[in-house]
């Protein structure tokens with residue numbers, strides 16, 4: 001068990017750091033989506049840049065995909081490892097008396113978010129990859145907004161999208177502030193970090209939902 | 221008060237245990253939980269049966285022996301108390317009370333409610349000490365100035381009684397709160413700083429080797445700890461481990 005690579009704390013740090021990285025990405029994604037509310041042209045421009053910039057496409061995008069996979073695999077290893085540390089369960093446990101539901105069920109919210117990501121990839125990423133790197137279709141800087149709007153026509157899709165973001169919000173409510181604790185910063189007494197992380201965990205996912213609902217109403 | 225107790229009975233570490241139901245009558249609300257179990261045991265002994273085995277020693281919240289998981293919580297429903305400090309007035313007449321041993325693979329059941337917590341001793345032996353000869357030539361404590369805040373925090377950490385409620389309550393059976401209290405109690409003081417790097421590395425390694433789970437910051441340990449050991453200690457442990465790893 002020697003060495004940083006195997007210790008329980010190494011797992012903790014890697015969950016925290018990969019989580020913080022994904023939080024940063026989420027903020028960037030939100031900013032771009034938010035632009036779609038007030039400027040179709042600007043949204044197209046930014047999306048075109050993100051979709052064609054070599055650094056974004058071939059350096060940042062693979063890092064992001066690795067980050068998502070790493071965070072999930074590590075979370076799964078943690079969960080399985082932790083289950084093994086108590087092979088005989090209690091006859092009765094009262095988890096709600098000492099901890100929040102979400103802090104005890106991060107694997108559950110994580111799986112919901114991962115399923116959403118699979119749908120999101122199916123909706124946006126695979127068609128995009130096919131468009132650019134398989135069909136080698138011509139560059140069209142004006143197609144992004146229409147493509148995006150098209151995905152928010154179905155009420156079932158918007159509902160699924162919204163439910164996933166509610167789970168993301170719950171996941172962040174525990175995960176974001178918890179990553180500071182894991183990195184050695186106890187935020188109980190640093191209230192501004194606690195407020196900031198909680199505000200982020202609510203505002204960003206619900207912001208995503210509002211954007212989806214906005215486009216849904218606009219397209220009907 | 222008349223109560224129904226459902227207690228985990230397991231003759232030894234090898235056998236399979238089960239929940240056994242016992243009615244108890246005329247329980248005084250002023251009794252401690254352990255006194256109520258004593259009363260039950262007297263009846264069991266009179267019947268010629270094997271009494272319920274449970275750990276206890278000081279019966280005043282000092283030794284940390286009285287490990288019981290009562291109605292789904294370590295040391296029962298009250299806050300900041302051990303089982304010996306839990307009073308029967310916390311329950312109502314007619315209640316059914318579930319009593320189980322602390323559960324974690326690193327705390328194997330020896331008999332009934334008694335678990336083997338020697339894994340904590342081994343963690344402590346891995347680094348929970350300062351290597352100073354105390355045979356008559358120790359420096360006067362007041363000769364080393366220590367900031368009040370640090371002294372208070374070290375003292376708070378030192379109140380950990382090694383009961384294991386943190387492990388029992390944690391969904392991951394993690395021992396982080398215990399280890400962090402032991403690490404903090406020394407590393408906050410100048411006498412403990414000398415061995416701080418080795419201490420944190422060795423204690424965490426031992427903790428992992430004992431088979432405790434990984435901490436996921438649920439905070440259940442802090443809530444259930446009878447001594448109110450703060451999560452701030454776990455943050456300190458995380459910090460010190462990282463710094464020590466980088467240093468070595």
Ligand code: SF4
Nearest residue numbers: 380381383384386445
């Ligand atoms: S940290 Fe609290 S719950 Fe854990 S062993 Fe120490 S006193 Fe018991």
Ligand code: FES
Nearest residue numbers: 277279284286304
């Ligand atoms: S018997 Fe000593 S703390 Fe309960």
